[in-house]
Structures are given as structure tokens and as C-alpha cells.
Amino acid sequence: MNLTLKIWRQANADATGSIETYPIENVSPDMSFLEMMDVLNEELIGKGIDPVAFDHDCREGICGMCSMYINGEAHGPDRLVTTCQLHMRKFKDGDTITIEPFRANAFPVVKDLAVDRSAFDRIQHAGGFVSVNTSGNTQDANAIPIDKHDADKAFDAATCIGCGACVASCKNASAMLFVSAKVSQYALLPQGKVEATDRVLNMVKQMDEEGFGNCTNTGACEVECPKGISLENIARMNREYLSASLKG
Amino acid sequence: MATLDSKIPKGPMADKWTNHKSHINLVSPANKRLIDVIVVGTGLAGASASATLAELGYNVKTFCFQDSPRRAHSIAAQGGINAAKNYQGDGDSTYRLFYDTIKGGDYRSREANVHRLAEVSTNIIDQCVAQGVPFARDYGGLLDNRSFGGVLVSRTFYAKGQTGQQLLLGAYSAMNRQIGRGKIKMYNRHEMMDIVLVDGKARGIITRNLVNGQIERHGAHAVVIASGGYGNVFFLSTNAMGSNVSAGWKIHKKGAHFANPCFTQIHPTCIPVSGDHQSKLTLMSESLRNDGRIWVPKNIEDVNAIREGKLKPTEIAEENRDYYLERRYPAFGNLVPRDVASRAAKERCDAGYGVNKTGEAVYLDFASAIMRYGKEQAHVKGLNENDAVLVKKLGQDVVRAKYGNLFQMYEKIVDQNPYETPMMIYPAVHYTMGGVWVDYNLMTSIPGCYAIGEANFSDHGANRLGASALMQGLADGYFVLPYTIGDYLASDIRTGAIDTNTPEFEAAEKAVKDQIDAFVNNNGKNSVDSYHRKLGKIMWNKCGMSRNAEGLKEAIAEIKALREDFYKNVNVPGKANEFNEQLAKAGRVADFLELGELFAKDELERTESCGGHFREESQTPEGEALRDDENFTFVSAWEYKGEPSEAVLVKEDLNYEEIEVKTRSYK
Numbered sequence: 001m002n003l004t005l006k007i008w009r010q011a012n013a014d015a016t017g018s019i020e021t022y023p024i025e026n027v028s029p030d031m032s033f034l035e036m037m038d039v040l041n042e043e044l045i046g047k048g049i050d051p052v053a054f055d056h057d058c059r060e061g062i063c064g065m066c067s068m069y070i071n072g073e074a075h076g077p078d079r080l081v082t083t084c085q086l087h088m089r090k091f092k093d094g095d096t097i098t099i100e101p102f103r104a105n106a107f108p109v110v111k112d113l114a115v116d117r118s119a120f121d122r123i124q125h126a127g128g129f130v131s132v133n134t135s136g137n138t139q140d141a142n143a144i145p146i147d148k149h150d151a152d153k154a155f156d157a158a159t160c161i162g163c164g165a166c167v168a169s170c171k172n173a174s175a176m177l178f179v180s181a182k183v184s185q186y187a188l189l190p191q192g193k194v195e196a197t198d199r200v201l202n203m204v205k206q207m208d209e210e211g212f213g214n215c216t217n218t219g220a221c222e223v224e225c226p227k228g229i230s231l232e233n234i235a236r237m238n239r240e241y242l243s244a245s246l247k248g
Numbered sequence: 249m250a251t252l253d254s255k256i257p258k259g260p261m262a263d264k265w266t267n268h269k270s271h272i273n274l275v276s277p278a279n280k281r282l283i284d285v286i287v288v289g290t291g292l293a294g295a296s297a298s299a300t301l302a303e304l305g306y307n308v309k310t311f312c313f314q315d316s317p318r319r320a321h322s323i324a325a326q327g328g329i330n331a332a333k334n335y336q337g338d339g340d341s342t343y344r345l346f347y348d349t350i351k352g353g354d355y356r357s358r359e360a361n362v363h364r365l366a367e368v369s370t371n372i373i374d375q376c377v378a379q380g381v382p383f384a385r386d387y388g389g390l391l392d393n394r395s396f397g398g399v400l401v402s403r404t405f406y407a408k409g410q411t412g413q414q415l416l417l418g419a420y421s422a423m424n425r426q427i428g429r430g431k432i433k434m435y436n437r438h439e440m441m442d443i444v445l446v447d448g449k450a451r452g453i454i455t456r457n458l459v460n461g462q463i464e465r466h467g468a469h470a471v472v473i474a475s476g477g478y479g480n481v482f483f484l485s486t487n488a489m490g491s492n493v494s495a496g497w498k499i500h501k502k503g504a505h506f507a508n509p510c511f512t513q514i515h516p517t518c519i520p521v522s523g524d525h526q527s528k529l530t531l532m533s534e535s536l537r538n539d540g541r542i543w544v545p546k547n548i549e550d551v552n553a554i555r556e557g558k559l560k561p562t563e564i565a566e567e568n569r570d571y572y573l574e575r576r577y578p579a580f581g582n583l584v585p586r587d588v589a590s591r592a593a594k595e596r597c598d599a600g601y602g603v604n605k606t607g608e609a610v611y612l613d614f615a616s617a618i619m620r621y622g623k624e625q626a627h628v629k630g631l632n633e634n635d636a637v638l639v640k641k642l643g644q645d646v647v648r649a650k651y652g653n654l655f656q657m658y659e660k661i662v663d664q665n666p667y668e669t670p671m672m673i674y675p676a677v678h679y680t681m682g683g684v685w686v687d688y689n690l691m692t693s694i695p696g697c698y699a700i701g702e703a704n705f706s707d708h709g710a711n712r713l714g715a716s717a718l719m720q721g722l723a724d725g726y727f728v729l730p731y732t733i734g735d736y737l738a739s740d741i742r743t744g745a746i747d748t749n750t751p752e753f754e755a756a757e758k759a760v761k762d763q764i765d766a767f768v769n770n771n772g773k774n775s776v777d778s779y780h781r782k783l784g785k786i787m788w789n790k791c792g793m794s795r796n797a798e799g800l801k802e803a804i805a806e807i808k809a810l811r812e813d814f815y816k817n818v819n820v821p822g823k824a825n826e827f828n829e830q831l832a833k834a835g836r837v838a839d840f841l842e843l844g845e846l847f848a849k850d851e852l853e854r855t856e857s858c859g860g861h862f863r864e865e866s867q868t869p870e871g872e873a874l875r876d877d878e879n880f881t882f883v884s885a886w887e888y889k890g891e892p893s894e895a896v897l898v899k900e901d902l903n904y905e906e907i908e909v910k911t912r913s914y915k
Binding site: 036124161 | 296299300303314315316317318319321323324333335368371372373374375376377378379380382383384385386387388389390391407408410412413414417420421422424425427428434436459486488489490522523525526527528530531656657660661663726727775777778819821822826827829830
């Protein structure tokens, strides 16, 4: 396949960015999107042009580091995949592909397509944990049976990879899906219930301080989430938040 | 000749760890506040160690090259974590886990370390559950288990196909609690460039800020390396793109012995290579071998028809399939250890029975598991067990619940539906059992410098069993290092803060800056990646799944030549003081180009076969690995002397007190 790539280039956080156009030839449909980017970068290096910076690491859809906004969608046109698992067979010969970074005030650009998502870390510092020491001197793991349905729901929420596609997809750049997934995981498990009140208040406070927008229930985040995190989590967090606020 | 003291405590095997913990020096809570510890890497080992050290009261500085500690490659581990809980009542015990791990490692690991690992394994599960890690549960609400290769019990705990992510998020959450309290200072997007020794002791590191290129000095009373394995020396592996050997290699060059570098795990079930553009390989969890059966066609005509697209695997009759693992290893069948399964796949493919275009793939088939589960479900639900369509659907639902995300991943990559047609798989580099040499306290041969998790060498011998990497990472980080490190730091309570304005830090920083400047000013013509790919080819062809003396000698010469060419002709675009992925990669590839040579030398010197190390010159008439216990029951610890292949071999003899050394058989 021969393609035309329109890519956001920005030297650093303070620089002004712009879209640059690069043709690319002989793309194999079996390549992943990032392997196509590797080929482009090898060509750019050969021509003395600065290669395109982008975040990536595991390339198997689990580390959450890759973060491209492709043709107007976080992680591109396929569903339930990250950019690294998107394959070129989803495109056609002659296509023009526009590639931008995940955009949000809370995710400043580092360079080109790489953004700073440390706001997600800070939200977790505020309460994304169970306060148990790692001494190993806890009760036996099977001492508290947990309803399989709750355990499965907690797991589903915990599959969030923290990529930020939800924020990038949201017209308000809201982080509600991400935060609610974490809140839900703990709210559904007995281990997390003890601190549930403080956790939800602290994490939501930090989320607001980071400059993420509000949720207006459009559901774009759920559609673009590579792990299929459900909007149900947002509803659960709202309930948790309301009851925590009333207690507080 | 120099010797290494492994510091294994005296006394009966089962009491060593308990006695050791009771007798080592402690640092008082008031003094812990005065002591700084650096941790490099935030996978299971690094994250868990950082959290526990901070909880104990030390001031921790933790570094990772990713944009968040949660992204370290432990996150990609799929299948599970072992623990001798014996929840299934199938005869498991600490001893049995200890025994299986020693045998699985082909009698090349250190008994005392492995016994400790088995002892603390049960604490890990308790700890993780207390942290809210959502392990799989049964309908009674209790924890579920499954089987992994090389064992005859079900001791593997799991969270669908993403146990690694859930465990890492657990350790990350424990870190977050300490970051929030100010006890851990976290440095994301920072790469360790070198270690700094003062009076022979580890006293800090030099880092590069990957966002702006700034070179920084960080002092501490001890340095913990938790930087993972070096499988990427093969270019193609299941490791993350950024996984590298640099932290381990830098400390090796400053005096830490590097042990058993050639002990590499080639994982049998990975998605085959699709073309020259391939940047990495994707694992399909070993847990799939619980239910998947591995086969190739019996008849070469069928193989050819498949390659030409004239025949589908589902059209081949049962009697014309060769379930070669079940045929060769009836006792363990499809659940033989990884090294055995990988070699068996290579044997069939080398004989011409590979089932894809390149002839490097075998089938992993779920059809019989789908029917078996479907019948069971039909029976439970009181439906017609003879309705094949219904049974297949019910069976697919069960398989989807168990392995759904793995099947989805396979389909996205290969564009085939594994519920309908068998998966194609082939072995790929996955894990490195070798690593930095450590003593029983996990200290390297540099005082004050420790190595934990995959970065060290001690627990898996010549072959690691499935679901044991997660166990070792968390055991080292949560339950071993935080206590053993106190024994060393107890003598450091009067040292005071480490001053980084000293000639030692200055010299280390200068060397780092000089190398960076040399790279960006080199103006060569070949990209960094082109060298990495070439190195990977040499490693895979001559140092990979089977190895012989002639090939290894060639490999050493070729790697040396490639390294010289690299320094002359590599092209590193961009500047030193900016976000520059190519520059970061150049430093990592430079270290791989040295490690590769030592790797080949280690393979050459070890003329026996053991575990994942298969020397063609040393095999049984049936083609199984043939150990030479008389001459090779030792750890090869290499001391750096300049050129990697001039490294000096220091042997740590392995003494088996508890377990009788036998021929490893899974037949």
C-alpha cells in the first residue's frame, strides 16, 4: 500500500506545532501501525529529517504507553485495540492518515506525538490504593470469600491500562472513565471498602485540580476505550461520591 | 583465582531464611530516616521493593524510563503467579514448589535461594489480595488456580490473561501510597547511565532526563538494580521495545559479576514472525497449553498443501495429526517445561513440518477443549449433549471466559479466528534466567549494590518454569531485599547524606556526557536500529535455540566487528539536550553489542546442554539435553576485564544438599 501521512510535529512543550505531510510506500497490511511508523522514521533518518517522536513500549496492547490520535479517533479506527495492536490491513491503498497526539490541557505535548500523562499518576497518589503495609503478615487470601460477580466486575474495571484515550476522545477532556475505573475496582472489593469515602473524595479533588473537564455523558470514552471499560463505572463513582459527600 | 562468597546461611534448608532474618543487623526506625536508597526500575521487583523500603522508613528515589512506573514490562505477563498454597488439596507444599523449581531449572540454580522463594510464595498471594488485586475466583468466592508447565499440581493464581498487569498495579498502588506520603521520590522518563562508586561502595547513579536530556547526579547509601532482563539482545523478543540491559551492564563494567548470561528462555508459544518489518514478538500465554493441543500434520503432503493454501488444518483427520508433545512426553504431554516444548517445535519445523509460509509455525488447537467444555456445560444445564452446534457454542463461551483477551489479541495480529481454526505459534526469546550475580542477600559483587527480579540470576537456573517470574519479582521486592539490605545499611548509619560534588561523581558524569557527545556528533550513515537488527540475527542464528562451538566462535568475531562498525558509522540524529529516542536507543544498543559477545563466550565455555542452553555437541540419542554434572555444576560468574570476551570466569560451585541431582525427565 502507498499512503500519505499527515503528522503533528512539535519540537517541545513550548514550541508551536504544525501538521507535516510525508508519503510512505510499500506498506504491508500485516504491519502494525507502529511498525509502519518505524519504517517512516528509518526513511526520515536516512534523509536527515528528525524522526517522529511517539510513545510506545510493550507493543502488545497492555502497557498503555502508545497514544496516537488517528483520523480523529484515539488509537484509530479499530475497536478494543491500542495503536500498537492496530494493523495496516484496516487501511486502504491511497489513504491519507492524519496522526495527532492525545490532546488535553492536562496532557501537555512532550514532543510530536508524545504527551505527558503524569496527571494520571498524581490522581492515583491521592488515593488509588488500599492502605495495607507490604509486610506479608495479612490474613490468609481465602479468609474473605468474594462474590464471583463482584470479583469479575472489579477485574473488568481494573483492566484499565491508563492510556488516556478516554480523555483524548472526550470533548470536555474529562478523566471520569479512568478515575471511575480505579474507584470502582476498590469499591467493589471488601478490601477497598474501608477507605472508600476518603478515596473517592481525594481522587476526584485531584482530578479537578489537574484541569480535566467535566463529564456530560456523551459516552465517547467508552467507545474509544481499548479495554472496553464501561460507563457503568462512572455511574458507580457518582454514587460513591454522592454518598461520601453526604457522610463527609 | 578469585572466588565469590554466596553467603548461604548455615543450618537445615527449611530454617535458613528464618534463622538468617532473626540474626542479621537491623537499622532503627530513627536511623532509617537518615538513609537514602536508589531503586532503578519499576516492574514487580522494583515497585514492590520501593514500596516496602519506603514503608520501613528509608528515603527512596525510584527511576524508570517509561512515562509512568505502571508501564514497566512486568505488566505484560499473562498467565499467572505460582504459590504453594495447596488450596486445591492436590498435594502441593513448599517443598514441592522448591523441588519443581530446582528440577525445572535443570539443577543449575542455588538451592537456598529457591527454598526461600518457595517459602515466601504464599505471603505474596495474601499480600496481593489484601491490596485489592482482583484474582480469578470460583463461584464459592474463593481463589481459583490453574496448571502450568513442568508441574503436576495446580498452584497458579491468575487474573484472566493479564496477571502481570494486576500484580504490577498492586505494587504500583503500594508505591503511590508512599509517593503520596513523600517517602518515595519518583523520577519518570529518567534513564540510569552509570553507577558511581566511592571507596569501592555503590554511592549513587548518573541519570539522563529523557525529556530534556539533562544529566543528573543522585547520591544514596545503596543502589538497587531492578531493570529486568536482556532478551532484546536478540532484537526480536517478547520484551518491550525499551527493555534493555544497560543498568545491569554498567554495574558489570564497574565490578559486578555477570552470571550465566547464556541462560535464556525461548518461549514455545508466540505468534510467528510475519515479515522483515517485525519490531517485536507477541507471546501467547503458557496457560493456553492447559487446554490447547500442539500438533503438526503427520504427512508431508498435507504440510505442503497447507502452505499452498489448498488445505485447511481443520480438514486434516485426527489420525493424520502428530501431537508430538503427547507422543514424546506422555506424562506431561502439552504441559512440558518451556525449553522442552520449544526444542520439540524446532525439531518438527527443521524436519520440514512447519505449517506457515516460512515453515516456522506449529498448531495450538482448542477444538477438543471447546467440545469437552461444551459437553460439560450442556450436562450442567440439562441440554442435549449430542447437539454439536450447541456444544461448540457453549464450549467457546467457556474458552472465551478463560482466555478471551488472548484470543482477541491473536485475532487482531494474525487476522484469523482462533475459535474456528487452530492458532499458529513458534518459539521466541522471552526471559533471561542469567543476570547480575548476587549473593544470598541479593547483593552484587559491588558492596551496597543489589540486583533483584529478572535482573539477577539466582532462582531459575537454566530454565524458568511458567508463572515463576512474577513470584520471584515480588518475593525479592516485598519480602527479601527490604530485610537483607538492612544488614548492610546498619553499618552506614553514621555516614550522613551522600555528597555528589565529589571527583567520583564528576568523573562518572563526564564519561556519560562524552559518550553522548560522541554519538550525536558521529555523523555516520547507518541507523541505530539497523545495528540492533543485525545483532539480533547473529544472536538468533548462532546463539539461539541450539548452539555449536563453530557457530559461537563465528558469532563472537561477528559481534566484535559489528560493534566496531557501530561506533564508526552509527547515525544518531538530533541533539543531546532534547527528547531524543534515537540517542537513548543508541546507548542501549551499545551495551547489547557488548553483552552479546559475553553471552556467546559463556555459551561456548559451557560445553554441556542444560535447560534452555542446548549445545548440539551434548545431546542424548533421542535429542534431549545432556547435562555434564561432573564438570558444570557451577554458576559461571564473569568478571569484566575490558573486551567482553576477555572476561574472567569465576565459578560458584552449586551444592545440592536437599535435592538429589538426577536426569530431568518429563516422559
